[in-house]
Amino acid sequence: MIRTLPNSRAYTWSFHVFVILYFVFLFAPLLVTCVLAFNDSNFPSLPWNGGTLDWFFSPGPQRVGIFHDAQNLRSILVSFQTAVIVSVLCVVVGTCAAFAFEQETFPFKNLLYFLMLAPLVIPGVILGISQLLGATTAGMFFETHFDLDIAIFRPSFWLVVLGQFSFITTFVALVVSARLRKFDRSLEEAALNLGATRFQVIRFITLRFLRPAIIGAGAVAFLMSFENFNTTLFLVGSQPTLPINLYLQVRDGSTPVINAISFLLIVGTSCLALVNLYFSRKEA
Amino acid sequence: MKTSRLSLWIFLSPVLMWLVLLIVLPHLDLFIMSFRAKDEYGRMGFSLQNYVHFFEEPIYWLTFVRTAVYSVITTFFTFLLAMPVAFYIVKVVRPKYKGFLMVLLLLPFWVSELVRVYGWMILLRESGVVNFFLLKLGIVDAPLKMLYTDATMIMGLVYTSMLFMVVPVISVLESLDDSLIEAASDLGGSKISIWREIILPHCKPGITSGAIVVFMLSLGNYLTPNLMGGKNSLWFTEQIYNQFIASFNWNQGAAFGFLLLLLSSGIIWAGLKLSRVKLGEVAS
Numbered sequence: 001m002i003r004t005l006p007n008s009r010a011y012t013w014s015f016h017v018f019v020i021l022y023f024v025f026l027f028a029p030l031l032v033t034c035v036l037a038f039n040d041s042n043f044p045s046l047p048w049n050g051g052t053l054d055w056f057f058s059p060g061p062q063r064v065g066i067f068h069d070a071q072n073l074r075s076i077l078v079s080f081q082t083a084v085i086v087s088v089l090c091v092v093v094g095t096c097a098a099f100a101f102e103q104e105t106f107p108f109k110n111l112l113y114f115l116m117l118a119p120l121v122i123p124g125v126i127l128g129i130s131q132l133l134g135a136t137t138a139g140m141f142f143e144t145h146f147d148l149d150i151a152i153f154r155p156s157f158w159l160v161v162l163g164q165f166s167f168i169t170t171f172v173a174l175v176v177s178a179r180l181r182k183f184d185r186s187l188e189e190a191a192l193n194l195g196a197t198r199f200q201v202i203r204f205i206t207l208r209f210l211r212p213a214i215i216g217a218g219a220v221a222f223l224m225s226f227e228n229f230n231t232t233l234f235l236v237g238s239q240p241t242l243p244i245n246l247y248l249q250v251r252d253g254s255t256p257v258i259n260a261i262s263f264l265l266i267v268g269t270s271c272l273a274l275v276n277l278y279f280s281r282k283e284a
Numbered sequence: 285m286k287t288s289r290l291s292l293w294i295f296l297s298p299v300l301m302w303l304v305l306l307i308v309l310p311h312l313d314l315f316i317m318s319f320r321a322k323d324e325y326g327r328m329g330f331s332l333q334n335y336v337h338f339f340e341e342p343i344y345w346l347t348f349v350r351t352a353v354y355s356v357i358t359t360f361f362t363f364l365l366a367m368p369v370a371f372y373i374v375k376v377v378r379p380k381y382k383g384f385l386m387v388l389l390l391l392p393f394w395v396s397e398l399v400r401v402y403g404w405m406i407l408l409r410e411s412g413v414v415n416f417f418l419l420k421l422g423i424v425d426a427p428l429k430m431l432y433t434d435a436t437m438i439m440g441l442v443y444t445s446m447l448f449m450v451v452p453v454i455s456v457l458e459s460l461d462d463s464l465i466e467a468a469s470d471l472g473g474s475k476i477s478i479w480r481e482i483i484l485p486h487c488k489p490g491i492t493s494g495a496i497v498v499f500m501l502s503l504g505n506y507l508t509p510n511l512m513g514g515k516n517s518l519w520f521t522e523q524i525y526n527q528f529i530a531s532f533n534w535n536q537g538a539a540f541g542f543l544l545l546l547l548s549s550g551i552i553w554a555g556l557k558l559s560r561v562k563l564g565e566v567a568s
Contacts, residue, residue, distance in 0.1 A: 002375040004462055005469055012376075019372050019385075022365070025443070026392050029403025032413050036406060044406050046416040093298045100295040115303045121496075121552050122545065123504020125521045126314070129528060129541045133317055134310030166306035198291050227396040230506055230521075234528060243398050250402050250511060259406075262399040273394040277387060 030266055037259035044256045055260040066260045075245035076261075078157070079226050082241055086164045086225040091218045093165075094172025095210070099202075101173075102180045119167035124230030131163040132234045156237035163235045164225045171224065172217040179213035180206075212279060219276045223269060311545075317538035334539035344523060344540070351520040352547060354434070355502040358441040362498050363491060365442065366449035371483070374457040375465075386454075393447040401511050404440055405431060432514035440512040445501045449494035456490030457483075492559040496552050503548050520544055 036044045040052040042063075058065040066072055100106070101113055119127065132155065139153030152158045183206065191201045207214075229243040236244050242261075249258055321331040338344045373385050392400065407413050408430040415427040430436055460483065468478045484491075509519035524544065527537030 002462055002465055003378065005466060015368075015372055015376055019369060019377075022369050023388060026389070026446075029400055029407055029443075030392055030395060032407055033399065033403040036413075043411070045411045046413055093302050096295045097299045097302075100292070100299055104292045104295060106292060106296060112299070112303060115307055116299070118307060121500055121549060122311075123500060123521070123548055125504050125506055125524055126541050126545050129524060129537060130310035130314040131306070132528070133534065133538060134306075134313045137313050162306060166302070166310075169302060202291075223394065227398075229396075229398060230504060233506065233525070243396060246398050246402075247507065247511075250398070250405070254402070254406070258402060262402060265399055266395050269394040269396070270391060273391055274387075277390075 033259050033262045034266060037256055037263040039256065041256070044254055044259050055256040064257065066257055066264070069257060072242075072245060072257065072261060075240050075242045078239045079242040082157070082160055082164065083222045083225040085161050086168060087218050087221040089161070089165050090169045090172045090221040090225075091214055094169045094217065094221075095176050095207075095214060097169065097173040098176035098180050098210075099206075102177055116170055116173060119170045122167070124167070124228070125234070127167055128163060128231040128234035131159065131166060131231070135159055135162070135235075154237065155235050157239050159235040159237070160232050160241065163231045164228050167231065168221045168224050172221050175217040175220070176210060176213050179210055183209055216276055216280055219272060223272060227269075314538050314541055314545075317535055318542045319539075320535050334536050335543075337536065338539060338543065343518075347518050347520050347523055348543065348547070350517075351503060351544075352551075354438060354441075354517075355499050358438055358445070358502045359495050359499045361438065362442045362445055362449045363495060366446060366453055366494065367487075367491075370450050370453040370457055374454055374460075375462070389450060390447065397444055397507055400444065401440060401507055404436075404443070405511060408436060431512060434513065434517045437509055437513035437517050440508040441502045441505060444505065444508055445498040448497040448501065449491075452490040452494040452497075453487055454490075456487045460486045488559055492555055496555050499551060499555075500548050503544065 033044075036046075037055055038051045038053070039046075040049040040054070041047075054063045054065055056065045057067055059068045097116060101109065101116070135153040139150060142148045142150050142153070152162075187205055187209075188201050191205055192198070196204070226241075227243060228241075229247065232241055232244060233247075240248070246258060246261065249255075318334055319330055319332065320328055321333040323329055323331065338348075369389075373382060373389070377385060405412070409415075410427040410429060410431070412431070414430065415424075418424045419427065464482055464486075465478060468482055473481070504521060506519065506521040506525065509517060510522055513519065520540065521544070524537050524540045527533050527540060
């Protein structure tokens with residue numbers, strides 16, 4: 001049954017085989033995607049025609065590698081900018097939320113806490129359409145009452161930022177709150193007794209204690225924003241993010257350039273994941 | 285400790301702005317929009333027409349029901365697959381491999397959902413890798429049609445949301461004392477009764493939170509049903525997308541969105557009530 005009990009050979013081996021099969025299931029699609037990025041063929045499929053780096057570096061005209069593909073490169077840049085802005089915003093507001101809910105008392109605290117958790121249970125598509133509707137209504141309001149045309153309220157780069165910010169902040173707030181709960185508040189009291197102001201305490205003691213959680217949450221926020229599809233789909237304007245751009249290409253047929261981008265994404269996120277894991281181990 | 289009002293406002297004001305402007309108002313707008321429609325003179329006004337339309341057109345409510353039923357099936361299969369894997373990692377494998385397996389388990393889920401779905405597409409389509417090997421080995425004479433079927437779509441959904449079941453189940457299993465299982469086994473309990481009387485009851489909170497998240501993610505998924513499902517496996521999020529982007533009928537789309545939100549919150553509420561777990565516990 002478990003490792004401390006005697007088990008029959010058949011039981012243990014069938015369990016091993018099951019788990020091996022499970023990991024094959026888990027990694028097969030990623031592995032195949034990576035391998036086919038290097039196949040010397042015009043379609044991302046077998047047979048294997050030998051290796052090539054064309055889908056990364058070829059300047060065209062028959063094969064355009066990812067590093068010469070202006071449209072995809074632009075979408076990577078857009079995603080990158082979005083993710084940086086979103087993660088900074090989320091970390092700031094999420095940390096504020098953690099402080100507010102863990103250390104302060106105020107009326108309607110439970111109601112607000114419930115509202116803060118709401119984005120966890122609202123499907124991303126719904127978040128997307130309600131941001132779109134809300135922004136359009138706000139835009140109409142400003143146009144009819146103040147005769148102002150505000151571009152941010154139309155599907156655009158900034159609306160994507162707002163839409164992603166609206167739910168990623170919750171994740172940051174939860175991670176930072178969890179860390180803040182472990183904080184020994186007598187350290188704050190000691191600092192206050194020694195004459196520090198409240199903001200000095202936060203800056204030199206509490207924030208320092210929270211730093212690993214903030215960095216970890218920031219990294220997760222970056223990744224969530226970079227890879228978000230459901231919410232972004234409804235808010236995107238003339239500057240598609242990478243997932244949207246990839247989706248349009250996958251839907252209309254595929255070239256190994258998508259494999260090349262996927263390969264870069266897999267390698268990039270794996271590195272980020274391992275770094276994040278390393279830091280969270282160190283923290284624990 | 286004396287709390288200053290100033291620090292409360294500094295923490296709370298960005299949080300309030302986030303929750304009111306980006307969570308409460310947009311969803312209120314979604315709710316109001318869903319009750320507005322053009323009357324026979326083309327004027328906008330209060331109307332139940334969007335909801336009536338939903339119940340009158342079988343394609344709409346059938347899609348709704350199918351989305352709900354398939355999400356339940358997905359949740360069930362995710363549980364069936366996740367439970368033994370979690371059990372293996374926590375209780376069966378030698379402790380020195382545990383950390384490594386955990387990393388391996390988490391890694392694929394850092395990669396964008398789009399890349400994972402794309403991987404499945406190039407594996408399973410008619411010119412795909414699996415068919416290539418099946419033909420090569422002479423197992424089949426003609427390529428099998430595996431992509432664009434309901435079963436494949438459910439497999440894709442299970443794959444996509446696996447992590448959110450495995451992780452909470454692992455964390456509850458870790459708090460299960462091995463000696464309980466040993467004692468039951470010494471007293472002559474069979475494997476089935478140990479699972480039924482000890483392991484499953486102990487894991488209930490983890491299973492509940494996993495099931496809630498998996499259900500919600502499947503319900504709100506757009507990518508996997510869109511790219512892996514066939515013509516007959518239309519997902520409700522696709523209906524919402526069609527209303528918003530293709531037909532430009534935002535009021536109808538808002539009604540659909542609100543119905544989906546109602547369904548997901550209803551099921552989550554029921555799940556929480558049945559298992560007596562709090563929303564805050566699911567989140568952490």
